[in-house]
Amino acid sequence: MTTQQPLARTPLGHAQRRPMHLLIIEDDQEAANWLIKGLREQGHVVDHAADGDDGLHQALTGQYDLIVVDRMLPKRDGLSIIRMLRADGRNVPALVLSALGEVDDRVAGLRAGGDDYLVKPYAFDELLARLDALTRRSGEAPPSTQLRVADLELDLNTHKVRRAGQDIRLQPKELRLLEYLMRHQDKLVTRTMLLEHVWDFHFDPQTNVVDTQISRLRSKIDRGFDAPLLHTVRGRGYRLSAHD
């Protein structure tokens, strides 16, 4: 951690767990420098490649937890890198960065084997949250049907939610929202991530409709209990966690 860290209010809260080894493939040197700086300050180990061929070479020879790849690169485009990796049997998670934001482009990015797609300009928080979510997804534990955060339990087979032994009734959409939050417990989850994964909305409503949905869920799972579990990280997103 550098000395700049205390300036930037509270720590972002993504990186308390083990540092990741990341590869950034991005030809815009300025953008790459800031990205690397930000990620290193979060405690990650970051390598950088400035063109497609170099990026593919590094991705094939190195051991990475995650690859962030720009879509338009000199020598070899980002999607081709991911395709080559997948063809080689590597399932290292890959997040595609792109200035192309159309629906078709996103679909193409995911179809090529990308695990997530982020359109430029993006917020750094958004990137961090998504990287975090991706490492969990490729993590060791098989998807469980019994989720638990502190005294909150969710059984995905019976759709039963209990907190401290008390039954809580949730609507189907609320269940999906809670499931997503529980699967990413202790991590920052952004509005956009929720819109995309819980509602499958790939556009940004001007009104913060997610906030009202979160409030409604919070009133059901937190009201009347001692410690709040569902936290709002102001201006950035939400986190379901036993810790504050």
Added chain:
Amino acid sequence: MTRLWRTSAIRLALRYALYYALIAGAGLGALYWATSQYVNAQLATSLSQQLDGYRQIAKQKGVAGLIAQFNQEQALDNRRERYVLLVDAAGRYLAGDLTDWPAGLSADDQVRNIWLEDDLLRQQQEDGPEGHWPTVATRLAGGERLLATQSIGETEALQAFILSAVIITLGMIVTLTLVLGWNLGRQMLARVDRVNRTTARIIDGRLDQRIPISERNDEFDDLARNLNRMLDHIDKLVAGMRQVTDNVAHDLRRPLTRVRNRLDVTLLEARDPAQYVATLDETRADIEQIIATFNTLLDIAQTESGHIRGSMADMDLSALAQELGEVYEDAFTDNGQQLVLAITPDQHVTGNRDLLGQTISNLLENALKYAGSQATVTLTVAATPQSVQLSVCDTGPGIPAEQRDRVLERFVRLDDARSTAGNGLGLSLVAASARLHGATLRLTDNGPGLCVGLGFTMTTSGR
């Protein structure tokens, strides 16, 4: 002049002149040939008949009688270039116009073209040209040989006459075609020049210029009219673009100025970290607003380009509306309004889910913002026999009828709306989306309030 040669009219005229010349040449050539054949055949018959006559005379009056006949005819001299010769069995001259029996002529009663030189004539003739003369010869009972021949002078004169007629006719056809083509070319060039002059002025940036239309109302005028219509459309688009560009500049200039001023002032002197953080936070908020405006403009541009059409598929509009309605319900309640969902289930349209979601979201956002508190907003999906109707109706202040079209334009915000946050792009995207989906977009009076309705024509799924 060289331009005239390059015109298609001239090239067409030249080509037709050639075609006509070929056709007329072939026809006249055939006439010429047929005439020659006819004349030759007549000549041959006439020669044979004459020879027959002489043979009769020889039979009745003997060779001496024939000689007397020849001399008599020679004295009259009205034989019209027809000549005769009588020789004895040894080939010696007895009577007639020729000096010697022509070499190679056999007396077999067949009409042949025999080469005769004019010095064979006893009396030199001015116009007795040498050539292949039609000739017929016979042998009389006493072994004398008799021939009759005809100078080709007359035939040649006839042929020459026909030939010159052919040439004159051809010349007239070619000249006429060329003159017509030349004039046509000049006329077309003049009209094309008029279009070109207008185009040149337009290229110079004078988009208000239009191509003049003549009273002839021909295909050139059709072309000019269409070009003018196209220019009207382009003019309107360019004006619209200019308007949008101005608005974008204006809309982005405000937050950019704020960012600039804030950074400048913050950097004037050393400040404590909290102030830096506050400045950066505010700056980030401004930039987010700029990015949002920017993204919306891109969305509209992409929608208008029709690019997304490829990714349209059959989708459940009712389910999408229901989901959005549920997400928005609380936001309306928090705003002191009420959202009513009147959604007929299972209504399918061909469309892009993301774009339609954005469309419905924009309509709901507008109602949230402009319908005012206490308003009841109804999100409806209903089916008619031919279409699926989606509408968002409120009981707010509404929009005056004369301004309803304007709000669909980019960046247009009615005066009452200037104080609220927004970029005036919401309904533009709705309009673009409606166009892309082939849906009708109607703004109507909800009495009181505004009703925005989209009518999707029913299509068999998987169009």
